Amino acid sequence: MKETVRRYFWWPGITKDIEAMAAKCDGCRKYKKKPPPVPLCPWPYARRPMERVHIDYCEYKGKMILVMIDAYSKKIWTRCMMSDTTTYKTLAVLFGWFCEEAGFPTTLVSDNGPQFTSKEFEEKLSKWGVKHILTPPYHPASNGLAERAVGVVKDKLKKMDVSATPVELHIGLAYIGRVYGLTPHASTGRCPFELVKQGPAPSLFPCLTARSNQQRRSEATVVKHSVAQLHQKRQFGEGEEVVIYNNHTKLSSKGTILEILGTNNYLADCGDGPKHVSVI
Structure with missing residues (x-):
């Protein structure tokens, strides 16, 4: 289109005007190609225990295991869930x-599993004063810390040749957690058990001891500095009109950013209600 127009016409800003006209075309927008992936955005550095935790499910010999890791101390928690991975069982363990x-x-960071995206899960986390961030669909690298923890747990279980019986699996997971927690981590040089004990004592009323506005601004600043290092990172503001690509239908549609949930996660309205969208 650009070459054809330039062959017959020219005016200042012709390329920008052509792109703006093409962006208004419904057909061009609907069948627009999937945008290229952006560079990975690192998570902000956690400065205290339990500032951010990552969770995920993994399967071992037909049994499901819930895994959680603390971003600061790198301590890993595991629980054999057998075949019960429902929302309420997950919430009870957490x-x-x-x-x-x-x-x-x-x-708390998780993938888009049905137990994590349910209304009950969101309501409980909100009641507990925990901010829930969903990673981009079909992009497990965004929850890389949880994926790494899952890899450690499954690797040790296989090397120990732990059977799938409930007792043996429970003992194996406990042993792995103990040895891992007492081993200095490569990124911190200290034991996870040692670092996690530096956190404050658990509160009976977590919502009453929520972060102050100053803490929230400080954490937001850390996120901005982290994103600023990525020169090609695409950023959007609230109220901004965007084109959203649907991985299921392979089609794009027009939407509006409602809320910024993270460095690459947004809540957007595509005409059929708010949805979580991500820049990947």
């Missing part, structure tokens, strides 16, 4: 971990 360990986290 609540037990939060009460027994260093308290409720500030942020």
Whole structure:
């Protein structure tokens, strides 16, 4: 289109005007090619225990295991869920971990599993004062810390040749967590057990001890500095009109950014209600 127009016409800003006209075409927007992937955006550096935790499910010999890792201390929690991975069972296990360990986290990161995207899961986390961030669909690298923890757990279980019986699997997971927690981590040089104990004591009322406005601004600044290092990173603001690509239908549609959920996660309205979208 550009070459054809330039062959007969020219005016200042012709390329920009042609692109703007093409962007208004419904057909061009609907069948627009999938945008190229952007550089990976690193998570902000966690400065205290339980500031951000990552969770994921993995399968071992037909049994499902829930895995959680703390971004600061690198401590790993595991629980054999057998075949029960429902929302309520997941919430019960997470609540037990939060009460027994260093308290409720500030942020929880998960993939788009049905137990994590349910209304009940969101309501409970909101009641506990925990911000929930969903990673981009079909992009497991965004939850790389949880993927790494899953890899560690499954690798050790296979090397130990742990059977799938409930007792043996429970003992194997406990042993892995103990040895891993007492081993200095390569990124911190200290043991996860040692670092996680530096966190504040668990609170009976986590919502009353939520982060102050100054803490929120400080964490937001860390995120901005992290994103600023990526020169090709695409950023959008609230109220901005965007074109959203659907991985299922392979089609694009016009939408509006409603809320910024993270460095590459947004809540957008595509005409059929708010949806989580991501820049990948």
